[in-house]
Amino acid sequence: MSENISTATLKNLSTGRSGFIEMHNLWTPLQKAKAAEILAQIEDDGLEVIRMSFCDPHGLSRSKAVTASSFASVLRNGIDCSPGPFIFDTGLDLVFNPFERGGGLNDDEMTGAGSFVLVPDPETFRVLPWADKVGWIIGDEYFKSGRPVPFSSRQLLKRMLAEVEARDLQYVVGLEVEWYLTRLVDVKNDLESVGGFGSPGAAPVVAPVNLGYQFNSENLIDEVEGLIREIRSTLLSFGIPLRTTEHESGPGQMEFTFDPMPALEAADAMLLFRTTVKQLCARAGYHATFMCAPALSGFDASGWHLHQSLFDKSVGENVFVAQGEGEFVSEFATHFAGGLVRHAAATAIFAAPTVNGYKRFSDRFSLSPDRATWSADNRGTYLRVLGGPGDPATHFENRLGEPAANPYLYMASQLIAGLDGVDNKIDPGPLTDNPHEEDLPRLPSSLAQAADALDASELFRRSAGDAFVDFYLGLKRNEWRRYVQFLEEKGIREDQNSVTDWEQREYFRSY
Known part of the structure; x- marks a missing residue:
């Protein structure tokens, strides 16, 4: 046998x-x-x-x-x-x-x-x-x-990083992420709350951990220090370079910032960071969300600011630092900014990929960008320049992103736009003191507008490929279609100043 x-x-x-x-x-x-x-x-x-x-x-x-x-x-x-x-x-x-x-x-x-x-x-x-x-x-x-x-989003970022590598450069990214910590009241895991395909179930019921609106309050962060400490120690044990934790404006709104990292490490860290926060909080009886603007009374919108620069690998120096007399940033950095400004509308869908992400750009939030421009150390702008002549830490802060963004696509989109600016010597225009000036080009104010901007972008179709662009547009336009269908069924008018129950069900639990 x-x-x-x-x-x-x-x-x-x-x-x-x-x-x-x-x-x-x-x-x-x-x-x-x-x-x-x-x-x-x-x-x-x-x-x-x-x-x-x-x-x-x-x-x-x-x-x-x-x-x-x-x-x-x-x-x-x-x-x-x-x-x-x-x-x-x-x-x-x-x-x-x-x-x-x-x-x-x-x-x-x-x-x-x-x-x-x-x-x-x-x-x-x-x-x-x-x-x-x-x-x-x-x-x-x-x-x-x-x-x-x-x-694959990770594959797209790796492809763009290979292009950066071919130029003997390294893309370096720092993360600045806001999110909400809430106390879980009712997880809503009952039969009446179950949804279905294309119809997410009920969002969990939560209560604020505090009343907020005491920016950087030491007392408010101390009230939840036990949980924050566990998150902090866990992230550090992973080797993720957490730098600061603080309480932001809204009730239980947190901000975590991280030291600069090579881009792929930063994107991977963002994925693990969100996983860590949501799972640790859930086990402790809390609900954490990276949804941009929860449908909760008094909750401010959250953002994800992407800090970025490029380094010359042969000499280990930041290529954004001004070299010539009279420069604020280098010629390379100026043209990189030119690409980010010119293609801002096409990149928006990767920085803010949800219906809800565009509620942050309403007039209620003056610190959120609504125009495609750049400014020196101005928190109301789209592209904020930090540093200056002779400062080796000179970099750009993209303030467009929402915390729910796909980190690989957010970063890849910056490279596609920025490198096009470098290759074609695009002028971003003068640094702007008033980033909300009416005559500046507007950023998309809805997911639908952002999708149209990407659809029309020859650059992104060439760099990311028609197959990827059409695929991503298919997903996002379907998301928008279901949202509009909800508005029509409820007789509600689309309003950038109002967050709907549809958004709360769609994003509050999963993100």
């Missing part, structure tokens, strides 16, 4: 595609070395599962938990994942028909809703201290042919 096939052989065939990572040469030598270290750490720490995570187009973390005994095969083969996150919008409404040729996206490898292969990046591995014996790692999406999934 012949012997049964060994358990080890079967285990190796249980995930992904056999030998997929080596077959397509997907790892660097450093990643290969890290993979060996991960296996040793899993055994030493007695981990039971590893969450294989990736960022969907909407900026949400999706994951599949793999048992420790199977993870060695994942480090060789990757793991199969459903393409669902690429074909549903934020409310899980089906946008693209996977059963027509090309999967509704004119790509044969999307036909039939077949799985893609998620390949772990060993440099992103962490152990989650709040989840017993659980590891966490970010993956990159590939088709079974070995081709990167063209709709």
